[in-house]
Amino acid sequence: MSDSFIVGVIAVVAAMGGLLFGYDTGIISAALLQITHDFSLSVMGQQVVTSAIIAGALVGCLGSAPVSDRYGRRHTIMIAAAIFIVGTTGATVSGTIPSLTFSRFILGLAVGASSQIVPVYIAEIVPAARRGQLVVLFQMAVVVGITVSFITGYFLRDHSWRLMFALGAIPAILLLGGMTFLPNSPRWMTMRGDVPGARKVLRLVRSSDRLAELELDSILAARGNQAGWPEVFKPWLRPAVVAAVGVALLTQITGINAVLYYAPTIFASVGFGKGSAILASIPIGVAMILATIFGSWAVDAWGRRALMLRLLPFSALSLAVLAIVFMLGATQGANPWIAVGALVAYAIFNAGSLSVAVWLIGAEVFPLPVRSKGMSLVAGSHWAADLIVSLITLSLIEAIGAAGTFWLFAGVNLAAVAFIYKYVPETKGRSLEEIETSLREHRFNQE
Incomplete structure (x- = not known):
């Protein structure tokens, strides 16, 4: 059995956590239409139910850092899989909004832990030359999970939302079983x-x-004792924190999850019926898969930084087109389909750039002694921004209109281009230890 095949299997099984991440965060977009009807939810109620999983993710990603440092990356992923199963069961049998909200919070704990630890596990175990492509497998699994949730929501639109949630247990069981056969991270083992x-x-x-001995020598030379949170905020690490956390925040405040969570609601507002609104969301998921496939090639062929700088301007342009559609009145003639096309284009350019790079950059730029905590900071920033965006999106649309909301997101996409140009270096093809050396020698932003 070749080393390449073994590395691929490890990355695929670990990335199953991304599939759960995508499915459990995405399924609410279809289920929300039924839940709103069954429980007579207000706009605020819809946002609370949607956001519960994100609040849990924020707690989960921060809490998983000490667990992964103490018990290892592999065991932390297994714990997350078990929590997925518990949360899925609770959501499926919930009879009240408080119990459903709590169950989605539990699911969020697992989502947050997965977002923090799976990219780190893959990055620490795969060769530098394949790290970009294989860490992006996690994001690929996320968008596949989102797309599966859209398709599931469409076919189950006239059935119970409980079944939509229950199906999430299948990949959770596969992840828990698969991880029992995979090795620990060699970098974590060295640190211990x-x-x-x-x-x-x-x-x-x-x-x-x-090659194994050469890499082990490099790891041992760079090895330090496990460090606490104060180390993450020391001046020499500040460029890594700014780059990684900045990309994490921008991934959310550029609007991608606002679109994913509320796409059927947005489409319903421009004239689509319930079934058509859910169906119109499926092309967004397919577009994200295609964009992520392209991105998984481009992060190693073009580079992480180059990919974001080339695609993000088109993301802003797509949102500007969407805003114009709403300004002109999207219920007239073919205009609703222009809205669909603009959202699909936005999903391609945004998900194919920021969403592809976010977990990869976070897993690369922090030194081993603080990598788990640094990735927790990245994931925490990501989920905190997601929580805010998901809580205010429908209210924002009510306050300034859909057109104003999409103009706002378009402006943030342009601001993201300027940030990446100034603060995010290229990490393509460099070992984790080489990146650490550039930080210590104060040339991180010169690479």
């Missing part, structure tokens, strides 16, 4: 003093024992 164990894993996942 298990050098023989790290050597064994590296020899398993590298093409030769010589």
Whole structure:
């Protein structure tokens, strides 16, 4: 069995956490139409039910850092899978809005933990030359999960929303089972003093024992003791924090999850019936899959920074077109389909750039002693911004109109281009230890 095949299997199984992430966050877009009817929810009630999973994700991503440092990346992913199963069961049998909201909060704990630890696990175990493509598998799984949730929502639109939630247990069980057969991160094992164990894993996942030994030597040279939170905020690490957290925040405040969570609601507001509104959301999911496939190639071929700088201007342009459609009155003639086309284009350019790079950059730029905590900060920033956006999107549309909302998001997309140009260096093809050296030598933003 080749090392390349083994590395691929490890990345695919671990990325199953992304599938759960995508399905459980995306299924609410279809289920919300039924839940709103069944429980007579107000706009604020809809936003609270939608946002509960995000609040849980914020707690989960911060709480998983000490767990992954103490018990390992692999065991933390297994714990997250078990929490997925518990949360899914609770959401499925909920009979009241408080119990449904709480169950979605529990699901959020697992979503947050997965977003924090899966990219770190993959980044620490795969070769540098394939790190971009394989870490992006996590985001690929996220968008596949979102698309599956859209399709499931469409076919179950006349059935119970409970079944929509229940189907999320299937990938959770597969993830829990699959992770029992995978190795620990060799970098985590080295940090814990298990050098023989790290050597064994590296020899398993590298093409030769010589390459495994060279990498182990590099890890040992850069190894430090496990560091606390104060280390993350020291001046020498500030460029990494700014770059990684900035991209995490921009991934959300550029509007992608606002579109995903409320796409059927937005489409319903421009003249589509319930079934058509859900069906019109499916092309968005398909577009995101295609964009992520392209992005998984481009992060290694073009580079992480180049990919974002090339695509984000078109993301802003797509939102501007969408805003104009709403300004002109989207219920006339073919205009609703122009709205669909603009949203699909936006999903391609935004999800194919920021959403592809966010977990990869976060997993790359922090040194080993603070990598888990640094990634928690990235994931926490991502989920905090997502929570705010999901809580205010419908209210924002009510206050300034859909056109004003999309103009606002378009402006943020343009601001993201300026931020990335100034603060985000290229990490393509560099080992994790080389990136750490650039930080220590104060040339991180010069790379």
